[in-house]
Amino acid sequence: MSATEILFLVFAVIAVGSAVLAMTSKQLVHSALWLVVTLGAIAGCFVLMTAEFVAWVQVLVYVGSIVVLVIFALMMTRQPAAGPSAEVTGNRWAAAVIGLVAAGGLGATVVAGFEGERIEGQRIGTAGSLGDALFNDWVLAFEVLSLVLLAALIGAIVISRAGSDR
Amino acid sequence: MIVAALAVPFGLGLLLLILRGAVPGRVAAVSGSVAMAASLVLYALVWEGSTGVSGEVDSSWIEPLGARLHLGVTDISWPFLLMTALLGLLCCVWLVAEDTSPALVGLVLIISASALGVFSSLDLLLFFVFFELALIPMWFVIAWWGDPSTSSGSGGDEGRRRAATRFLLFTVTGSALLLVGIVVVAARPLGTLQILDVEDAPLLAAVLIVLGFAVKTPLVPLHTWLPDAHSKAPTVGSVLLAGVFLKLGTYGLILLGARMIPDQFSRIAPYVAVAGVVGIVWSALACYAQDDLKRLIAYSSIGHMGFVALAISTMSDVGLAAAVFGSVAHGLITGMLFFASGSVKDRFGTASMATIGRGLYARTPWLAVAFVFAAIASLGLPGLAGFWGELLSLRAAYEVGDVLSKGSAWTLLGFAVLGIALTTAYFVRAIRLIAQGDPVPHDGDRDLNRREALVMGVLAIGIVALGVAPGLLVGLYEVAG
Amino acid sequence: MPLLYPLVLAAALFGIGVYGVLARRNAVLMLLGVELMLNAVNLNLVAFDAWHGDELHTGQVLTLFTIALAAAEIGLGLAIILTLFRAVRTIDVDKVGAE
Amino acid sequence: MKPFGRFPSSRGSAARTSRWVYVAVTAVLAVVVAIWAIPDLGGGYFGYAAAAPGSTPPMPDLSPDLFLFPVSAQIVLLTVGVGLLVQIYSTAYLGHHPRYRSYALIIILFLVAMIAVVGTTNLWVLLVGWEVMGLCSYLLIGHEWETAEARAGAAKAFLMTRIADLGLVIAILVIGQAYGTYDLLGAELAASDGGPRSSTAIGLLVLVAVVGKSAQFPLHTWLPDAMPGPTPITALIHAATMVAAGVYLAARMLPFYRESEVVLVALAVIAGITMLMGALFALVQADLKRALAWSTVSQLALMFSAIAAGDPGAGTDHLLAHGVFKALLFLGCGCIMHAVGSSALSAMGGLRKAMPVTFVSMTIGFGALAGLVPTVGFFTKDSVLAALEHAAQGDAELPAAVGQVLFYTALATTFVTAAYAARLWLTTFFGPDSSSPVEHVEAEAPRAMLLPVVVLAVATFALSVGQPVHLGFGLLSTAVAVFAGGVVVYAWRNRGELDIDAPRLSRELDLDEPYSRWIPAITRSASRLVVAVDRDGVDAYPAGGAAGAQLGSRLLGVLQSRNVQRYATVMAVGVIAIVAAGVIWT
């Protein structure tokens, strides 16, 4: 077992553990922070899988902005009278079963499909190579994506305005 | 010619619906009568002989599906067409009154024209379109002009609307299956939508087609919509429902079943026969316990259609003649019965025999005579139209044909005969209950007026004519001797 | 490195995400469950990309797109949640729908 | 708006003249028929060209195909003759009835129907006539439809005869199938050329039809119940013609089934039972008209026995004779009822002085019924007895043993017949005046009623001319009849009254129970059951479907909780289900 593998396993354990905590923690902000840990661990995994650029984007976009947004949102929607009510709904047992089945099913699928395969990792996903791919091969999707972001932005603005009573 | 015969009532019907506020009811009804009369004459004139197709019209319609505007009159459809046009005409004549709504006349015209369209179609899809076209107008006829009283079942707007909806949903279920059946017949690569060109089809098609028409005919146990619809429908609605709509079912069984795909139809014909005969006995027994005159007539229709089904399922020449004759005769006779009971209902506001009271012979003599005449025709007295249909059915069953086994055919024959006996019993009971007895005068005692007398007179003449000269009709189907 | 490592990790994260989506009471945290699911997808994509040695970097490109889409979704979603909160004064998923 | 004016009513003097219009129409009909039929009285089966029968019978039609031979010509003449007399009689008897017009018209319709039955070779025309007669009978029995008895009697008569008629319908189908034609003569020719086919089936089916029409056991109970009908109608339809048409038909169809022993034995058994039973019922009746009705049943059975014995000629001869004298008796009975206002024997008595013409005529009638010389009844009854004796000798198709039993039954019937004839005659015309509260009769019936009675009385003698004489049987039957008459007169002298106390017989052996109680009850319960099942059973699937759909709709509405987590749960379960199904099935 190589060092990469050991490192990957460590990241994996961290990711899973913090994800579980993020999804079960009673403290809302803690959840968000645990999620940061998960996302960071995943970014580490990306690096180990030769996807450096993606890892950077993951850290920047997710950890840097999305989670911050989320924390703000959590703050803003904190209910004044929020008692010790459980942060999970009555649906949790069903959710647990479904989650387990989903994980188990997917796990079984990938085991059935890809057991014994190994990642050799010759082609490193650097910013350059990805940029090539993006602007040569995937430029249409990229352009569309920009429109998606614009539309989502305007949508978010207009929705926020919709809530304000004028 | 056929196109004109269809277009005139259709066009006028639509026009009346649009101009319903601007036209007096009497004018509407008179013009409707003229239109239907024109249609009747055109259909009578179009006839060229029992071989081949008369007055054929064939032009392209939906190329990609192979559907064509293919109309024509065949030896089977001609009697149905004339009967339908006549009943439509009489319904319009019936509506010649001050308080008639022009919209009702319009709907009657559209219903009649749709039925004529079904009988003239030689393309399956066109057939189906016409088949469905009449349903919604009929729904409106029942739901709007129906009987709002509570005498039978739930009353008021709700009651008649429920009856109308039941009718519609039953028939639509049937026709949806029929549609699938048609698709099966027309399925590529060998299928076609031209009725006369169909060579063969899977058994599935026959099953679906028969199921579809069985609802319409109706065959037991798919019949429960009929009494409700009839007891709620207005007079013209009942007449068209019994005289024309049920014939769509029997005509469909004859044309799309026995004629178009005989090989497959013969495999389910025994079930049709059994359903028909069960219907004869079942409906006769049900009639015996009815109080509502219109329900009684409705159930009796089921019995008569049972004879027709029995005849069709023998698939012999005699059976074919029996089915056509039975259908046409039933149209005239039951039409007359419903007109008569409509007159009764107009006068007394109900069709409940207990409420109408006894002794109509004395209170409204001609009305009573008309009713008794129709009842006697309906119970199959020889010499009147109703007899020959039943007789030929019995003959077809007796001769067995190629489809049924001798034992089963004769067993069915026995039950059919039992049904005839029961039919006599319940009509005699009905006559006893309302026509005879100590008269109890009622405010509504008025004898037939001129328009009612005209309508019933025409029907009576027709019934006697067909009864005395069955050759008029069976002559089309002379068996090889 | 065995391909199964990231794949099984992804499956586990996906399952946890599903649980979060279906069990959390707070709308924002439900959204975080979705993010977990998306990250599981990303892991898969990157792993397969590396495994295939894809010249087009389809997997990694799609990962980038997914991250962007997630950002767009989160942006719109948080806007909706905030507006919802202003409208009904709660983002408890059990209470939002009830009149 | 009354386009037809008033409904027919015959009040007023104008109506009185219009009454004769119907008589005139009937007379014209009678004359036309006479001109047509009389030449055929002496003819035979000549000059008829039957269409060659095909392999399958043709489609039915109603071409008249008129054809007469001596017997049918006689019956046609009898029909129109009695019909004319009845029309004349009715002008007085029923002329003031508000519905006289429909009454008279239905009689004419009936006559036409009867002529059709007798005068055609087209089986369909025969059938039409046959059933139209039944219809006319129904309408005329129910003429007084205000009364419950008339309604009930009419319905019963119609139902029983019509159900029996279905036998004829099927019989015709069988004939058509067997001989390839619906032409009676054609089929008979085929039967005589190629031998009869399906003879047992045809015979039994015809038997069903005639048993019903002629009120033979076990379908005999409708005839007595038909007595609420106007008496002229009883005379015409229920004595002289329609019920006798059963005999005619059985005789006419004989060529089809004469080979079938089963049919002949069945016919003989029925005839034997009916003749004695009818006579006994007649003996104990307390009502003149009803007694005459049972007498008719019994006499018809006698005719059937002749047919069973293989001598249809004797049967039809007696048919004619019986038609005349029974019409005479019923019309006479009508005169009496006209006078005393009731048909109960208790209301009568001592009428010979008040109604001499009726008395004399009816005496002749009763004499003919009892079979006394020189009335026609004597001759024709003896012919029947002779035929039966032949059969008893084994000279006919009928087994000799059956023939012998039949012969002795007929003799016993002769005895009982004479007895009840004497009883009725005595109770009606002799003895003390009636004890009934009805005012006493002062005068004879009107002339329009007496004329037909007298004509018929004369005919009762006139028809004797030319009848064959069977001396031995004549003596035998006369002896039996005289003996019976003597017994009755003796009892009359001793007891002064002739009421017979036989409760079971008076109740007509309760043979009507199945028809009046059981069958209606069974039908009623069956129909109630059917209605209930129709509503709750057959209607269950659409009702259930509709209820299920509505319930489903409501359920979906409940599931639509607007809780997005629930939605997501449903989606997740759906995804898992779909994927699992996909993996497992493919």
Added chain:
Amino acid sequence: MNIPIDWAVAGPATILAAGAVIALLVDAFFPRRTWLGSGLPATAALVAAGLELFRLHDDVGQGTFALSLIILAGSLFVVVASNVMNFENAMPPGEYHFLLLSSAAGALLMVSARDLVTLIVSLELLSLPSIALVGLRHGDRRAIRSAWTFFFASVVATAVTLMGISLLYGAAGTLDYEGLSVGLQTTEVPHSVVTVAVLLTIIGLLFKLGAVPFHMWIPDAYLGAPILVAGFLSSVSKAASIGALMIVLEAALPSAYGTWSALVAVVAAASMTIGNVGALRQSNAVGLLAWSSVAQAGFLLAPVAVSGSIGSQAALQYLAAYVLANLVAFAALAVVLRLRGSTDYDELRGLARTDPPTGIPLVLAALTLAGFPPAIIGLVTKYVVIQPVIEADKTWLAVVMAVNVMLGLAYCLRLVAVLFDKPQGEAYVSPSPPFSVRIAKAVVILGALGIVALSAWPALLLSNLP
């Protein structure tokens, strides 16, 4: 190996995107908050995109062309009919049209995408703006709740789909359709893995289509959305989803036919049944149309389940008739909503008598949806979708369809009866309806005339769609 970028097919979408931005900008500088400022540019953009599409007729595939045409025509209908909506105080017109056009561009791209990456991005371009559109109405709790429901269900579905796509990528090593269809045939990955991947992938599309069990957002969203947005969702959005589904299944996943065929059939049967049953008890016309659109999704899926060129042709023809009828219905209801403030049955009572220009088209549309004469086109298209099902020997599905034709008629009939009923109380007469209402009515009538024309000559539709 290179992804062939089909710039040609992106032309109309580009025009739409540009139009969207222009509409937003023009509106920003337009003095009055009315439809006019942004509606006109949007209309122009749609027309231009249509012209561009016709110019490209030979370059794009027939199916894509037809779908694009349906999408553009539907969007145009929605935009013009949107006139009737209350922009003055409830909605910002510029943003409305921007989002609508963005969504339409997404729809166009979905049916012209030739790889799953573009597909998923286009799907989001369709989804996110339409979510925003649902929640657009100001100060309306119901709208924002509907938007939340729609949004959340949508992102979950997207996540699941992405998981499927990632597995497909793993199995085939590529995401463009041609590569997939080859790759899945030659892959060494076991069949069950491909099955999981394929099924997860199509879930996103089934979700957008509103097929059972992914239908639950539909009634909520339709009832909460501005009425013509609901119309947009039920027509354009569905057209894009079914179109993309057909293309993906046929172009990318033909080798997995055995996997998805049976399941799509089951989903189709469940959708039509549950949709129709759900519609039975509705007493609001929009709720009725919402459930009915679930049922219609089933009818659309049925021929797709049996695939083959005939199947997708049938689905296209059905789609065209359905979109037309549905839009006519929604536009007519929009007029009613504007004039009377509600689309409950009580408000609709007697509409066909008091206001025939709105009521009669609504009747025609309902009958078309039910597939019932005199709306022959509805019947003919029902025939058309049953045909391939029968030819593929899926008789059970055909029978389920038949039963659903009956169920569908049951509630459509109720609507028709209400429309023809005697009006209750005094008829509401709009005090000289504003110009915008007249335009909307004109659009409704135009659509109704379209239905009539197609009913008279069904070949018009059947011959001209591929």
